[in-house]
Amino acid sequence: MRVCFIHQNLPGQYRHMIGALLERGDEVFGIGERPAIERFKLRHPRLSLVGYALAPEDKRAPVPQHLREFETQVARGQAVGRALRVMREKNFAPDLIVAHPGWGEATFVRCEFPHVPLLGYCEFFYRAEGADYGFDPEYPGSLSGLYRLQIRKLPHLLALDDIDAGICPTEWQRAQFPAEHQHKLTVIHEGIDTDALAPQPEARVQIGDWQLAAGEPIVTYVARNLEPYRGFHTFMRCLPHLQKAAPQARVVVVGGDEVSYGLRLPPGDSYRARLLKELGDTIDASRILFTGKLPHATYASLLQVSAVHAYLTYPFVLSWSLLEAMASGCAIVASRTPPVQEVIDDGVNGWLTDFFDAPALAARLAEVLAGRPDAAAVRAAARRTVVERYDIRRHCLPASLALLDRVAAAARTA
DSSP, rough: OOOEEEEETTTGHHHHHHHHHHHHOEEEEEEEHHHHHHHHHHHHHEEEEEOOOOOGGGGGGOGGGHHHHHHHHHHHHHHHHHHHHHHHHTTTTOOOEEEEEGGGGTTHHHOOOOOOOOEEEEOOOSSSSSSSOOOTTTOOOOHHHHHHHHHHHHHHHHHHHHOSEEEEHHHHHTTTOGGGGGGGGGEEOOOTTTTSOOOOOTOOEEEEEEETTTTSEEEEEEEEEOOGGGGHHHHHHHHHHHHHHHHEEEEEEEEESSOOOOHHHHHHHOOHHHHHHHGGGGGGGGGGGEEEEEOOOHHHHHHHHHSSEEOOSSSSOOHHHHHHHHTTTEEEEOOHHHHHTTTTOBTTTTTTOOTTTTHHHHHHHHHHHHOOTTTTHHHHHHHHHHHHHHHIIIIHHHHHHHHHHHHHHHHHHH
């Protein structure tokens, strides 16, 4: 089978699928932005890859503020269309095209290959109520934000009309899509390598000057970037309470100072700097380590030494880091928000607190550090949840490949 994957940051969520298809002998073609393509070539020289580039914003025709994101999505879709035309002119006809609609890359696929089945990675559908928008009163929505949200739906709605089928990582994420399209969408998570991410009672790791070992009172918090969408402000505000209740605790915070989701800050500013300024001398900064982004091996070892792991999120895309921490046997204290509640059963495989309640978060973290008698059972249940539902090799990857084969075969026999 010949499969074409489209993702501006290739491989994106397709890394495991691409590897498995190559391993079984399928022909794989990839389209993405040129920097991602160049990085990916180094790892997979057997792939046929085409990179595209967008003209800098200052070289494009001026557009109104509320249309700038959509204009970029259209430009990205056109760039992908040109790359697909190159494939077509070279007589490369895929049996299946897989695309993430969120950046507009799927918009013109049907124009170039109208009869090739199209599988969408349907990660998130934006809504004005019931999800991330307007969830946090500290960062309220605005009329202009609501208008941008409506426009942000456009590439997804176009893709929902074009795709033959779609993949959603979780049931809650699938439920955000319009009901009339949900019959096309199958829930399959990208998957977690539970063989590589597993408990290690003797684990040790050194990060900077800090030497950490399993069994020590170590609190961990992980996000790609330290921002409100992942509850960073709530976590930081819990630290004065936590340090009073558990003065021996050492806190390790992993993540960058950029913004992945939500309100962008002025250049040179960061949510970390703002929270540190707000908290001032109410926290003992000598017992808090901000690591920035870590190499994956160091990150995995950190999860293994964690005594308790905090995870918070708006009603939004569920982070891999939660499932990775659970697979590593962490004791999880997480936010009582819908994406988390799909995975965490309070008191069974983790504990839940209100997203905005910093004192309650601190109290629960301190309870676990103090040695709750049920902590070992909850840790074991957390890992069991991921092994049984989200393991990459035993569940998610076979299900993904079966879906790819099924969508491609249905079109060939139609």
